[in-house]
Amino acid sequence: MKTAIAPIFSGKGICRVSWIFERSLPGIFQVIGGVALSVTLFTAPVPSGGWLTALNNPLMAVVLFVVLVGDVLLASLCYDFGNQYWFKFDDIGRFGNRVFSFFGHLFNDAKRAADLRIYRQFERVAIPFWRANNIFAVTSPAARIVHGPMGLWLAASSAVTALLTGIAYVFVCLKAGGGAFGIDSVTQYIGAITTMFLGFAVILKQSGEMHLNGPFLQRLFDFLDTPNTMYRGIFAVVFQDFRLFALPLGQNVAAGAHYGSERVMDCLSKADFGDRLKTLPDGLDTPLYKELDKNGVEVSGGEAQKIAIAGDKTAVYISHRLSSCKFCDDIAVFDHGAIVQYGTHDQLVADENGKYYELWHAQAQYYVKE
DSSP states (O other), rough: OOOOOOOOOOOHHHHHHHHHHHHHHHHHHHHHHHHHHHHHHHHSSOSSSGGGGGSHHHHHHHHHHHHHHHHHHHHHHHHHHHGGHHHGGHHHHHHHHHHHHHHHHTTTTTGGGGHHHHHIIIIIIIHHHHHOOTTSTTTTTHHHHHHIIHHHHHHHHHHHHHHHHHHHHHHHHHHHHHHSGGGHHHHHHHHHHHHHHHHHHHHHHHHHHHHHHHHHHHHHHHTTTOOOOOGGGGOOOOSSSSSSSSBHHHHHHHHOOOOHHHHHHHHHHTOOOOOOOOHTTTGGOOOBBSOOTTTTTTTOOHHHHHHOOOOOOEEOOSSSOOOTTOSSSEEEEEETTTEEEEHHHHHHHHHHHHHHHHHHHHHGGGGGGO
């Protein structure tokens, strides 16, 4: 499955759109300014009396313009060829993003701090893994591409762009040498014509960037357009891996800073969190966890699930721990892919011949205090 987000180090994706706009806008003004300042370069005639009068021929201006435009187009083409290799980095980049994300979250997890410190997991696990899988190492596939064909194409683009400046220097100096204008205007005209065509090059390169960025954007749009009918409507979903915010309990349930206390308390009661709520020092205003508040309250995994599913929607609660299912309004018991029992906890546990009764008592023995 292709990821919706492009590799972080490539900069492709939704962020690239704003970058393209930011870089194209100065290029447009460069072209406009360059044209305004270089008009007299082409209209100022070389005095008669030498071979440089050939520069007065309008055809020379056309030839110069064609050469400079060709130079810009060639530079942009080389740039596009070089950037094509970002697609080859896609799979490599996704793996690199996962590595950064995993270790980044791991080292910022307060609950894992003790293990990381005591068992020196960073030195013994993270560093060796990173060294073995460093996508930025000089011997990595990505580095070989950068130092090989990608680097050559981008270097060729820079070289051709530099040639543009050289052509501009030659033309301006020839006209100045022929007496079309004073030596004091050389810098102005060289700067003007170079700025104009470099601005044109920027626009072309950003157009190429826009084209190359298209597939990355399409993946993002495809991901956003994925049908989500399963998780809409009257049902609430809590995935196996989820995290509550280190914020007050009420805000976690309401998913907002402002909420109705009675409504939130009713939701928690239906989720079988009512008794635990009574023990919290500040009720709904009690902060969860200690990341942001040293007086925060730690909750167990089961309690966190109850907080997560608390709401006004129907929640499908899937668990192999039957003691955490007691609060459910209806319970469906699956065995080998088929529903073998259905009812409330009290109804199911009363059926001594049922699967629920068997599993309930098999698990209950581990919770009996001797």
